[in-house]
Amino acid sequence: MLLIIAISTFVCISLGLLGVYWLLYKPQSAATERLKRLGDRTAAPVTGSVSIEDSRPASELAERLASPLNRLLPPSAAEVKKLQLQLMQAGYRSPGAPATFRAIQFATMAGFPALVALLCAVFARPLNSAVLYILFAFVIGFFLPRYGLKKAIRSRQQLVRWGLADALDLMVISIEAGLGLNAAMVKVSTELKDVHPDICDEFELANLEMRVGRDREESLRNLAERTGVDDLCSLVAMLIQTDKFGTSIAKAIRAFSDSLRTKRRQRAEQAAQKAAVKLLFPLACFLFPTLFIAILGPAALQLMDTFSKM
Numbered sequence: 001m002l003l004i005i006a007i008s009t010f011v012c013i014s015l016g017l018l019g020v021y022w023l024l025y026k027p028q029s030a031a032t033e034r035l036k037r038l039g040d041r042t043a044a045p046v047t048g049s050v051s052i053e054d055s056r057p058a059s060e061l062a063e064r065l066a067s068p069l070n071r072l073l074p075p076s077a078a079e080v081k082k083l084q085l086q087l088m089q090a091g092y093r094s095p096g097a098p099a100t101f102r103a104i105q106f107a108t109m110a111g112f113p114a115l116v117a118l119l120c121a122v123f124a125r126p127l128n129s130a131v132l133y134i135l136f137a138f139v140i141g142f143f144l145p146r147y148g149l150k151k152a153i154r155s156r157q158q159l160v161r162w163g164l165a166d167a168l169d170l171m172v173i174s175i176e177a178g179l180g181l182n183a184a185m186v187k188v189s190t191e192l193k194d195v196h197p198d199i200c201d202e203f204e205l206a207n208l209e210m211r212v213g214r215d216r217e218e219s220l221r222n223l224a225e226r227t228g229v230d231d232l233c234s235l236v237a238m239l240i241q242t243d244k245f246g247t248s249i250a251k252a253i254r255a256f257s258d259s260l261r262t263k264r265r266q267r268a269e270q271a272a273q274k275a276a277v278k279l280l281f282p283l284a285c286f287l288f289p290t291l292f293i294a295i296l297g298p299a300a301l302q303l304m305d306t307f308s309k310m
Contacts, residue, residue, distance in 0.1 A: 080098060083098050083101065084097070084098050085225070086149055086150075086153060087101060087149070088226050089153045089156065089157070089226065089227060089228045090149055090152040090153045090156055091152070091156050091198070101145060101149070104145050105141075105142065105145045105146075108140075108141035108142070108144055108145060109138060109141040109142050110141070111141065112137040112138065112140055112141035113134045113135075113137045113138045113141065115137070116130075116133050116134050116136075116137040117130065117134055120133060120134075153228070156198055156227075157227065157228060157229050159196070159198045159199075160198050160199050160202065160227050160229050160232065161229055161231060161232075162196070163192065163195070163196025163198060163199035163200075164199055164229070164231055164232060164235070164260065165257065165260055165261060165264060166192060166195070166196060167188045167192060167196065167199050167200075167203070168235070168253055168256065168257040168260065169257060170184075170187065170188050170191060170192065171184045171185070171187075171188055171253055172250060172253050172254050172257060174187045174188070175249055175250040175253065176250050181216075181239070181249055182207055182210055185203045185204075185206065185207045186203075186204075186207055188200065188203050189201070189203045189204040189207065202223055202226060202227055202232075203223075205223075205226070206219045206220065206222065206223040207219075209222060216243060217240050217243070220236040220239055220240060221236060221240075223236060224236040224237075231260060231263070234256070235253075235256060238252055238253075238256055239252075239253075
């Protein structure tokens with residue numbers, strides 16, 4: 001049995017190494033190479049050949065690593081759009097981010113089972129348990145990148161939510177000083193860059209979209225969609241309505257800032273109320289048993305001595 005597990009592990013690792021070698025050093029066709037050279041020639045005067053040459057190998061490697069997973073589990077257009085939106089909410093806006101994510105997912109799906117198979121062969125586990133462990137490692141490798149992506153989205157949304165109140169206060173001051181909405185967003189993105197870089201990057205990107213020629217409504221909706229924060233979505237809806245009806249932007253943002261500050265205080269009070277319930281389980285599991293041992297331990301020892309003498 002041990003020999004069969006060792007041989008199967010060796011075969012799996014060898015096939016995995018051959019697959020990685022084929023993905024990395026697969027020869028491309030002449031038409032693909034010619035199109036690539038033409039793309040380099042046309043894009044070099046605009047962006048510079050150094051940046052293209054630096055970024056192209058990483059994107060090609062990610063696409064090659066993600067191609068087996070795309071063949072095994074081909075994503076639909078809705079899934080690709082959803083994944084791209086989630087990556088944007090996590091802060092990854094590059095065009096090759098979905099391919100990189102799929103490559104990471106493929107690496108975890110192939111690497112974890114191979115590692116578990118190797119460990120089972122080393123420790124001489126039975127074949128039935130080894131198969132279960134390998135399947136469990138495959139499931140973990142499939143869901144672990146998605147869990148990491150969701151955690152990154154939640155952490156970035158929390159950072160955006162924390163920086164929104166300060167950004168609104170500075171925006172109110174800037175608008176009341178005579179600046180427009182676009183100039184106030186530029187002021188926020190420059191002044192709060194070191195303190196709240198996430199919200200500043202989003203405001204700067206929305207302002208750049210307005211400068212390129214997009215409508216303010218579309219740029220603001222893209223801002224809300226890129227972050228996925230409820231407070232920012234409410235702010236965008238309020239700004240769009242204010243722009244349509246022609247009311248005062250400064251008064252609207254000041255009222256929204258006051259309501260947001262009240263909401264932050266309520267969230268802090270809610271977290272403080274939850275702390276007592278969350279502390280109950282560690283106290284019951286770790287602190288109370290040690291107290292019982294320290295208090296009742298000497299009495300228990302004396303009782304044991306008394307009963308032993310009897």
